[in-house]
Amino acid sequence: MDQVERILAQWRAERPDLDVAPMGTIGRVKRLNVHLSQGMERVITAHGLTAAGFDVLATLRRAGPPHALSPSALIAWTMVTSGTMTNRIDRLEEAGLVTRRRDPDDGRGSVVALTDAGFALIDQVVGEHVANQHRLTEALSDDERARLDELLGKWLASFED
Protein backbone atom coordinates (compact mmCIF):
# COMPACT_ATOMS: atom_id res chain seq x y z
CA MET A 1 0.00 0.00 0.00
CA ASP A 2 1.60 3.24 -1.13
CA GLN A 3 1.02 6.65 0.36
CA VAL A 4 -1.46 7.53 -2.36
CA GLU A 5 -3.79 4.75 -1.23
CA ARG A 6 -3.86 6.32 2.21
CA ILE A 7 -4.71 9.69 0.71
CA LEU A 8 -7.58 8.21 -1.28
CA ALA A 9 -8.90 6.43 1.80
CA GLN A 10 -9.05 9.77 3.60
CA TRP A 11 -10.97 11.40 0.78
CA ARG A 12 -13.42 8.51 0.58
CA ALA A 13 -14.13 8.91 4.27
CA GLU A 14 -14.48 12.69 4.14
CA ARG A 15 -16.01 13.20 0.71
CA PRO A 16 -17.74 9.98 -0.35
CA ASP A 17 -19.56 11.96 -3.05
CA LEU A 18 -16.33 12.32 -5.05
CA ASP A 19 -14.93 9.65 -7.36
CA VAL A 20 -11.24 9.97 -6.60
CA ALA A 21 -9.93 7.17 -8.81
CA PRO A 22 -8.32 9.60 -11.28
CA MET A 23 -6.76 11.46 -8.35
CA GLY A 24 -5.00 8.25 -7.42
CA THR A 25 -3.48 7.82 -10.84
CA ILE A 26 -2.43 11.45 -11.11
CA GLY A 27 -1.10 11.46 -7.56
CA ARG A 28 1.07 8.42 -8.26
CA VAL A 29 2.55 10.11 -11.31
CA LYS A 30 3.31 13.20 -9.27
CA ARG A 31 4.91 11.41 -6.35
CA LEU A 32 6.86 9.09 -8.60
CA ASN A 33 8.17 12.10 -10.45
CA VAL A 34 9.44 13.59 -7.19
CA HIS A 35 11.22 10.38 -6.18
CA LEU A 36 12.72 9.96 -9.65
CA SER A 37 13.86 13.58 -9.88
CA GLN A 38 15.56 13.32 -6.51
CA GLY A 39 17.18 10.05 -7.50
CA MET A 40 18.53 11.46 -10.76
CA GLU A 41 19.63 14.76 -9.28
CA ARG A 42 22.36 13.19 -7.19
CA VAL A 43 24.23 11.78 -10.15
CA ILE A 44 23.91 15.02 -12.09
CA THR A 45 25.03 17.36 -9.33
CA ALA A 46 27.97 15.07 -8.60
CA HIS A 47 29.42 16.35 -11.86
CA GLY A 48 28.82 20.02 -11.09
CA LEU A 49 25.73 20.21 -13.28
CA THR A 50 22.18 21.17 -12.45
CA ALA A 51 19.23 19.15 -13.71
CA ALA A 52 18.30 22.17 -15.83
CA GLY A 53 21.72 22.38 -17.44
CA PHE A 54 21.88 18.63 -17.95
CA ASP A 55 18.56 18.77 -19.77
CA VAL A 56 19.90 21.25 -22.32
CA LEU A 57 23.27 19.56 -22.81
CA ALA A 58 21.59 16.18 -23.31
CA THR A 59 19.21 17.66 -25.88
CA LEU A 60 22.13 19.06 -27.86
CA ARG A 61 24.13 15.85 -27.54
CA ARG A 62 21.42 13.52 -28.80
CA ALA A 63 20.57 15.86 -31.69
CA GLY A 64 23.75 14.60 -33.37
CA PRO A 65 26.40 16.59 -35.25
CA PRO A 66 26.97 19.47 -35.24
CA HIS A 67 25.36 19.39 -31.77
CA ALA A 68 23.73 22.75 -32.24
CA LEU A 69 20.10 23.87 -31.97
CA SER A 70 18.19 27.13 -31.82
CA PRO A 71 16.71 28.23 -28.48
CA SER A 72 13.29 27.61 -30.04
CA ALA A 73 14.13 24.00 -30.77
CA LEU A 74 15.50 23.56 -27.24
CA ILE A 75 12.30 25.03 -25.83
CA ALA A 76 10.18 22.60 -27.84
CA TRP A 77 12.16 19.59 -26.59
CA THR A 78 12.36 20.62 -22.96
CA MET A 79 8.89 22.01 -22.18
CA VAL A 80 10.11 25.22 -20.56
CA THR A 81 9.34 28.85 -21.36
CA SER A 82 11.55 31.10 -23.44
CA GLY A 83 12.69 33.08 -20.41
CA THR A 84 13.77 29.91 -18.66
CA MET A 85 15.73 28.79 -21.71
CA THR A 86 17.50 32.14 -21.98
CA ASN A 87 18.57 31.74 -18.38
CA ARG A 88 19.73 28.15 -18.86
CA ILE A 89 21.80 29.04 -21.90
CA ASP A 90 23.33 32.01 -20.06
CA ARG A 91 24.58 29.76 -17.27
CA LEU A 92 25.90 27.06 -19.58
CA GLU A 93 27.67 29.70 -21.64
CA GLU A 94 29.30 31.14 -18.50
CA ALA A 95 30.44 27.63 -17.62
CA GLY A 96 32.00 27.25 -21.06
CA LEU A 97 29.81 24.27 -21.96
CA VAL A 98 27.93 25.88 -24.86
CA THR A 99 28.41 28.81 -27.24
CA ARG A 100 25.72 31.15 -28.53
CA ARG A 101 26.05 32.65 -32.03
CA ARG A 102 23.65 34.65 -34.19
CA ASP A 103 21.87 32.61 -36.85
CA PRO A 104 23.41 33.72 -40.18
CA ASP A 105 20.13 32.98 -42.00
CA ASP A 106 17.74 34.74 -39.60
CA GLY A 107 18.77 37.85 -37.70
CA ARG A 108 16.19 37.16 -35.01
CA GLY A 109 17.47 33.72 -34.20
CA SER A 110 20.57 32.24 -32.67
CA VAL A 111 22.33 28.90 -32.52
CA VAL A 112 23.40 27.19 -29.32
CA ALA A 113 26.18 24.65 -29.73
CA LEU A 114 28.08 22.30 -27.43
CA THR A 115 31.71 23.23 -26.86
CA ASP A 116 34.31 20.44 -26.77
CA ALA A 117 34.18 20.65 -22.98
CA GLY A 118 30.39 20.49 -23.04
CA PHE A 119 30.42 17.47 -25.31
CA ALA A 120 32.97 15.61 -23.22
CA LEU A 121 31.10 16.33 -20.01
CA ILE A 122 27.63 15.37 -21.17
CA ASP A 123 28.86 12.28 -22.97
CA GLN A 124 30.34 11.01 -19.75
CA VAL A 125 27.51 12.02 -17.43
CA VAL A 126 24.88 10.47 -19.68
CA GLY A 127 26.48 7.08 -19.23
CA GLU A 128 26.19 7.28 -15.46
CA HIS A 129 22.77 8.83 -15.74
CA VAL A 130 21.43 5.93 -17.78
CA ALA A 131 22.93 3.41 -15.36
CA ASN A 132 21.24 5.29 -12.54
CA GLN A 133 17.93 5.17 -14.38
CA HIS A 134 18.25 1.39 -14.60
CA ARG A 135 18.59 1.32 -10.82
CA LEU A 136 15.57 3.55 -10.36
CA THR A 137 13.39 1.21 -12.44
CA GLU A 138 14.68 -1.97 -10.82
CA ALA A 139 11.42 -2.57 -8.99
CA LEU A 140 9.70 -3.44 -12.26
CA SER A 141 10.38 -6.41 -14.48
CA ASP A 142 11.09 -5.80 -18.15
CA ASP A 143 7.61 -6.95 -18.97
CA GLU A 144 6.02 -4.70 -16.39
CA ARG A 145 8.05 -1.75 -17.62
CA ALA A 146 6.96 -2.44 -21.18
CA ARG A 147 3.28 -2.58 -20.20
CA LEU A 148 3.71 0.62 -18.24
CA ASP A 149 5.30 2.31 -21.24
CA GLU A 150 2.35 1.40 -23.40
CA LEU A 151 -0.18 2.88 -20.99
CA LEU A 152 1.86 5.99 -20.26
CA GLY A 153 2.51 6.47 -23.95
CA LYS A 154 -1.15 6.35 -24.81
CA TRP A 155 -1.98 8.83 -22.04
CA LEU A 156 0.89 11.13 -22.96
CA ALA A 157 -0.09 11.12 -26.63
CA SER A 158 -3.42 12.64 -25.63
CA PHE A 159 -1.53 15.76 -24.57
CA GLU A 160 1.15 15.89 -27.23
CA ASP A 161 -0.77 15.51 -30.47
Add this chain to the structure above:
Amino acid sequence: MDQVERILAQWRAERPDLDVAPMGTIGRVKRLNVHLSQGMERVITAHGLTAAGFDVLATLRRAGPPHALSPSALIAWTMVTSGTMTNRIDRLEEAGLVTRRRDPDDGRGSVVALTDAGFALIDQVVGEHVANQHRLTEALSDDERARLDELLGKWLASFED
Protein backbone atom coordinates in the same frame (compact mmCIF):
# COMPACT_ATOMS: atom_id res chain seq x y z
CA MET B 1 4.17 8.15 -31.23
CA ASP B 2 4.77 10.50 -28.35
CA GLN B 3 7.64 12.95 -28.01
CA VAL B 4 9.53 10.54 -25.77
CA GLU B 5 9.75 7.99 -28.56
CA ARG B 6 11.46 10.61 -30.71
CA ILE B 7 13.93 11.34 -27.93
CA LEU B 8 14.77 7.65 -27.55
CA ALA B 9 15.24 7.32 -31.31
CA GLN B 10 17.79 10.12 -31.19
CA TRP B 11 19.73 8.46 -28.38
CA ARG B 12 19.71 5.10 -30.13
CA ALA B 13 21.22 6.75 -33.20
CA GLU B 14 23.83 8.73 -31.28
CA ARG B 15 24.64 6.36 -28.43
CA PRO B 16 23.72 2.82 -29.48
CA ASP B 17 25.80 1.52 -26.58
CA LEU B 18 23.22 2.75 -24.06
CA ASP B 19 20.03 0.88 -23.16
CA VAL B 20 17.59 3.76 -22.91
CA ALA B 21 14.43 1.79 -22.17
CA PRO B 22 14.26 3.03 -18.55
CA MET B 23 14.82 6.57 -19.80
CA GLY B 24 11.66 6.23 -21.84
CA THR B 25 9.57 5.21 -18.86
CA ILE B 26 11.01 7.91 -16.62
CA GLY B 27 10.70 10.51 -19.36
CA ARG B 28 7.03 9.72 -19.84
CA VAL B 29 6.37 10.13 -16.13
CA LYS B 30 8.15 13.47 -16.17
CA ARG B 31 6.39 14.88 -19.22
CA LEU B 32 3.02 13.57 -18.10
CA ASN B 33 3.55 15.26 -14.78
CA VAL B 34 4.17 18.58 -16.54
CA HIS B 35 1.02 18.29 -18.64
CA LEU B 36 -1.06 17.24 -15.64
CA SER B 37 0.29 20.01 -13.41
CA GLN B 38 -0.48 22.60 -16.05
CA GLY B 39 -3.95 21.17 -16.55
CA MET B 40 -4.72 21.23 -12.83
CA GLU B 41 -3.17 24.63 -12.22
CA ARG B 42 -5.80 26.44 -14.25
CA VAL B 43 -8.70 25.30 -12.08
CA ILE B 44 -6.81 26.06 -8.89
CA THR B 45 -5.63 29.53 -9.83
CA ALA B 46 -9.14 30.39 -11.03
CA HIS B 47 -10.06 30.43 -7.34
CA GLY B 48 -7.17 32.64 -6.29
CA LEU B 49 -5.15 29.72 -4.95
CA THR B 50 -1.69 28.48 -5.86
CA ALA B 51 -1.00 24.78 -6.38
CA ALA B 52 1.19 24.96 -3.26
CA GLY B 53 -1.58 26.42 -1.14
CA PHE B 54 -4.16 24.04 -2.55
CA ASP B 55 -1.94 21.12 -1.58
CA VAL B 56 -1.88 22.18 2.07
CA LEU B 57 -5.58 23.04 2.30
CA ALA B 58 -6.53 19.71 0.71
CA THR B 59 -4.33 17.82 3.15
CA LEU B 60 -6.02 19.50 6.09
CA ARG B 61 -9.48 18.99 4.62
CA ARG B 62 -9.16 15.28 3.99
CA ALA B 63 -7.64 14.70 7.42
CA GLY B 64 -11.13 15.11 8.82
CA PRO B 65 -12.26 17.03 11.93
CA PRO B 66 -10.87 19.11 13.46
CA HIS B 67 -9.02 19.78 10.18
CA ALA B 68 -5.78 20.53 11.94
CA LEU B 69 -2.29 19.06 11.56
CA SER B 70 1.23 19.88 12.67
CA PRO B 71 3.71 21.26 10.12
CA SER B 72 5.57 17.95 10.45
CA ALA B 73 2.51 15.98 9.42
CA LEU B 74 1.90 18.33 6.52
CA ILE B 75 5.52 17.91 5.43
CA ALA B 76 5.20 14.12 5.50
CA TRP B 77 2.07 14.18 3.34
CA THR B 78 3.27 16.73 0.81
CA MET B 79 6.92 15.77 0.20
CA VAL B 80 8.34 19.26 0.67
CA THR B 81 11.04 20.55 3.02
CA SER B 82 10.37 22.28 6.31
CA GLY B 83 11.35 25.66 4.92
CA THR B 84 8.89 25.29 2.09
CA MET B 85 6.12 24.34 4.47
CA THR B 86 6.82 27.32 6.74
CA ASN B 87 6.49 29.56 3.71
CA ARG B 88 3.27 27.91 2.54
CA ILE B 89 1.66 28.22 5.95
CA ASP B 90 2.74 31.87 6.19
CA ARG B 91 0.94 32.70 2.96
CA LEU B 92 -2.20 30.78 3.81
CA GLU B 93 -2.27 32.44 7.22
CA GLU B 94 -1.99 35.89 5.60
CA ALA B 95 -4.88 34.96 3.34
CA GLY B 96 -6.97 33.99 6.35
CA LEU B 97 -7.38 30.39 5.20
CA VAL B 98 -5.53 28.73 8.10
CA THR B 99 -4.51 29.60 11.64
CA ARG B 100 -1.28 28.64 13.36
CA ARG B 101 -1.26 28.02 17.12
CA ARG B 102 1.36 26.61 19.45
CA ASP B 103 0.87 22.97 20.33
CA PRO B 104 -0.25 22.94 23.99
CA ASP B 105 1.32 19.50 24.50
CA ASP B 106 4.70 20.22 22.90
CA GLY B 107 6.31 23.62 23.04
CA ARG B 108 8.39 22.88 19.95
CA GLY B 109 5.42 22.11 17.79
CA SER B 110 2.48 23.97 16.37
CA VAL B 111 -0.93 23.19 14.95
CA VAL B 112 -2.17 24.44 11.61
CA ALA B 113 -5.94 24.47 11.23
CA LEU B 114 -8.39 25.39 8.49
CA THR B 115 -10.44 28.51 9.18
CA ASP B 116 -14.11 28.54 8.22
CA ALA B 117 -13.13 30.46 5.08
CA GLY B 118 -10.41 27.95 4.33
CA PHE B 119 -12.77 25.03 4.75
CA ALA B 120 -15.45 26.57 2.55
CA LEU B 121 -12.95 27.41 -0.17
CA ILE B 122 -11.17 24.07 -0.34
CA ASP B 123 -14.39 22.12 -0.12
CA GLN B 124 -15.66 23.89 -3.19
CA VAL B 125 -12.44 23.88 -5.19
CA VAL B 126 -11.88 20.17 -4.58
CA GLY B 127 -15.13 19.38 -6.34
CA GLU B 128 -14.04 21.19 -9.47
CA HIS B 129 -10.54 19.83 -9.13
CA VAL B 130 -11.75 16.23 -9.12
CA ALA B 131 -13.98 16.87 -12.11
CA ASN B 132 -10.98 18.33 -13.88
CA GLN B 133 -8.92 15.27 -13.04
CA HIS B 134 -11.57 13.11 -14.67
CA ARG B 135 -11.13 15.17 -17.83
CA LEU B 136 -7.36 14.82 -17.69
CA THR B 137 -7.59 11.03 -17.53
CA GLU B 138 -10.24 10.72 -20.24
CA ALA B 139 -7.79 9.24 -22.72
CA LEU B 140 -7.67 6.02 -20.71
CA SER B 141 -10.50 3.55 -20.17
CA ASP B 142 -11.38 2.53 -16.63
CA ASP B 143 -9.63 -0.76 -17.20
CA GLU B 144 -6.51 0.88 -18.56
CA ARG B 145 -6.43 3.30 -15.66
CA ALA B 146 -6.74 0.44 -13.20
CA ARG B 147 -3.87 -1.47 -14.82
CA LEU B 148 -1.81 1.70 -14.80
CA ASP B 149 -2.53 2.21 -11.11
CA GLU B 150 -1.31 -1.25 -10.31
CA LEU B 151 2.02 -0.76 -12.10
CA LEU B 152 2.56 2.75 -10.77
CA GLY B 153 1.65 1.60 -7.29
CA LYS B 154 4.18 -1.20 -7.35
CA TRP B 155 6.89 1.15 -8.61
CA LEU B 156 5.99 3.87 -6.12
CA ALA B 157 6.01 1.42 -3.22
CA SER B 158 9.68 0.74 -3.97
CA PHE B 159 10.41 4.32 -2.94
CA GLU B 160 7.94 4.74 -0.10
CA ASP B 161 8.55 1.69 2.04
Add this chain to the structure above:
DNA sequence: CTCCAATAGTTTGACGTCAAGATAAACCAA
Protein backbone atom coordinates in the same frame (compact mmCIF):
# COMPACT_ATOMS: atom_id res chain seq x y z
C1' DC C 1 7.49 49.30 -51.72
C1' DT C 2 5.47 49.94 -47.47
C1' DC C 3 3.30 48.61 -43.43
C1' DC C 4 2.05 45.73 -39.97
C1' DA C 5 1.32 41.35 -37.92
C1' DA C 6 3.98 37.36 -36.63
C1' DT C 7 8.15 35.38 -34.85
C1' DA C 8 12.69 34.82 -32.03
C1' DG C 9 14.86 35.96 -27.96
C1' DT C 10 15.71 38.74 -23.91
C1' DT C 11 14.49 41.27 -19.75
C1' DT C 12 12.02 42.06 -15.53
C1' DG C 13 9.79 41.10 -11.26
C1' DA C 14 7.62 37.83 -8.41
C1' DC C 15 7.27 33.35 -6.48
C1' DG C 16 8.08 28.55 -4.86
C1' DT C 17 11.61 25.64 -3.57
C1' DC C 18 15.65 23.91 -1.34
C1' DA C 19 19.89 23.24 1.60
C1' DA C 20 22.04 24.63 5.47
C1' DG C 21 22.14 26.86 9.63
C1' DA C 22 19.76 28.76 13.82
C1' DT C 23 16.60 28.46 17.75
C1' DA C 24 13.99 26.39 21.17
C1' DA C 25 11.92 22.65 23.53
C1' DA C 26 11.81 17.79 24.82
C1' DC C 27 13.91 13.56 25.91
C1' DC C 28 17.07 10.57 28.16
C1' DA C 29 21.00 8.49 30.18
C1' DA C 30 24.10 9.06 34.03
Add this chain to the structure above:
DNA sequence: TTGGTTTATCTTGACGTCAAACTATTGGAG
Protein backbone atom coordinates in the same frame (compact mmCIF):
# COMPACT_ATOMS: atom_id res chain seq x y z
C1' DT D 1 19.06 16.99 38.53
C1' DT D 2 22.10 17.82 34.60
C1' DG D 3 24.10 17.95 30.15
C1' DG D 4 24.07 16.24 25.61
C1' DT D 5 21.29 14.66 21.81
C1' DT D 6 17.27 14.66 19.17
C1' DT D 7 13.20 16.80 17.34
C1' DA D 8 10.17 20.67 15.51
C1' DT D 9 10.10 24.67 13.27
C1' DC D 10 11.82 28.93 11.36
C1' DT D 11 15.30 31.82 8.89
C1' DT D 12 18.46 32.92 5.30
C1' DG D 13 20.37 33.12 0.80
C1' DA D 14 20.51 31.27 -3.68
C1' DC D 15 18.36 29.35 -7.67
C1' DG D 16 15.06 27.85 -11.30
C1' DT D 17 10.83 28.99 -13.19
C1' DC D 18 7.11 31.64 -15.11
C1' DA D 19 4.14 35.40 -17.10
C1' DA D 20 4.26 39.53 -19.20
C1' DA D 21 6.44 43.23 -21.33
C1' DC D 22 9.99 44.51 -24.59
C1' DT D 23 13.31 44.60 -28.75
C1' DA D 24 14.64 43.30 -33.14
C1' DT D 25 13.81 41.05 -37.39
C1' DT D 26 11.16 38.78 -40.87
C1' DG D 27 7.65 38.11 -44.15
C1' DG D 28 3.43 38.83 -46.36
C1' DA D 29 -0.74 41.69 -47.87
C1' DG D 30 -2.04 45.48 -50.38
